[in-house]
Amino acid sequence: MLKWYDLIERKSDEKVIKKGLIIYMLFVSIFLNFAIEPPVLARENQDFYLHENQVVSSEHYINKEVQTRFNHHLKTVIEIVQTRSYPINNQIQKYIEQVYNLFVSYNEKIPILIKDSNPSYLTIRAKIHRISEDVVSLEYTHQIYVSNHFRDYHKDNFVLFLNNDAMFRSEYLFDKSKISDEFYEKTKEKISFINNSTKIDDSMVDEFINDAHIIFREEAVIFYSIKNIHQEVKIPYYYSVSAINPALSHQVVIHNPHSKKIAITFDDGPTRHTRLVLDLLDKYNAKATFFLLGLQVEKYPDVVLEIANRGHEIGNHSYNHKRFTAISTSDVLFQINHTNQLIAEIIGRSPNLLRPPYGIADNRIKSLTNMQFVNWNIDSLDWKTRNTRKIIHQVISTTKNNGIILMHDLYPATIDALEPLLINLQDQGYEFVSVSKLTDY
DSSP: OOOHHHHHHHHHHHHHHHHHHHHHHHHHHHHHHHHHSOOGGGOTTOOOEEEEEEEEEEETTEEEEEEEEEOSSEEEEEEEEEOSOHHHHHHHHHHHHHHHHHHHHHHHTSOHHHHHHSOEEEEEEEEEEESSSSEEEEEEEEEEEETTEEEEEEEEEEEEEGGGTEEEEGGGGBOGGGOOHHHHHHHHHHHHHHTTOSOOOHHHHHHHHHHOEEEEOSSEEEEEOSSOTTOEEEEEHHHHGGGBOHHHHTTSOOOOTTSEEEEEEEEEEOOTTHHHHHHHHHHTTOOEEEEEOHHHHHHOHHHHHHHHHTTOEEEEOOSSOOOGGGSOHHHHHHHHHHHHHHHHHHHSSOOSEEOOGGGOOOHHHHTTOOSEEOOOSEEOOHHHHOOHHHHHHHHHHHOOTTEEEEEETTOHHHHHHHHHHHHHHHHTTEEEOOHHHHHTO
16 A cells, blocks of 8 residues: 555656656757758858848839858858849849859869868949939949959949830940040040050050940949959040940930039038029039038938939038137047038938038148048128128129039028029039039049
């Protein structure tokens, strides 16, 4: 006959046995899981898998994603461009697969021990150049390193006709046999400048043109040398239009290099008046440069984005308009860097141009940044007169070719003066451009 303490002892033994069985089964299941399906990182011959997928830019129905993929031997960073056109997206994907297969073929010839110690790398970087509203130039650059040895560097350019679901290599849209004499001479001039030599003969130019790849960018065609990765010759569309396929030629913007140019700049914004300025500029097909205060950027972030989206240039005008030469170095750096950061958070890039408050910057200030310092050579004096009639007279009486006009988009009198000025200067043959396009910054 079992006594009560025997029953307690038996139940305790049963609990221990059950716990042991559970632990045993858990270890068995883990072992079987690893034996049948080892973790992805444990496979030496694994396929590429997605490590990161992040949208880095989105503009006019075009997204650019960065995909970082790797396995035991191969690592890649690929920028994949996606448009609103599925056929174009498929062609872009096929191009990327071709480059990747080239990368793999190089790597297959490398002994396994070298692969283990020296992984191979592939980067495919994309730049998007908007030619017109529905035409985009896509510039792809790939670099291949096989076991830490440079193997291949190449640029490819495609023109995307979004409305027609069509994508063409740039070479298809440019006929080198039809280049004009002006184009030839410009190419020769630029090659001489790049090589710092006046001994560039016609045969050298012919060889360069015949071997070069074509890249279409916003306002120029680029001849890219295959033999020298640092050699690019930029020829404005004005000189190259005769060789451009008619399907594209009417899309590019043709600027006559002999026309008069002028840059209108606006300081101290954005303000509640800035959208009126943007509407007037659009009306007369004028581009301007806006030097923004960080304090105002914080107040009107949506206006900052609109300035950029309408194709105007944005520069830095400090955070709150302190005279740089009167404050400490750390304060100057804050005025510059914090404003750059505020702008970059809105439009996705930092400005390249800097206009110091009051136009004053000594050598100490200029040594603190690599930005381009920009002042003006035509002062509207709107900050002083606040009078529409006087502003118009001041600008017209002092206007000159390649001038940079100083105005402010915070005075009602300036807004009222802007349209008469645009009409008058346009009648005089002036083209309204950004500061960067005027000065080649």
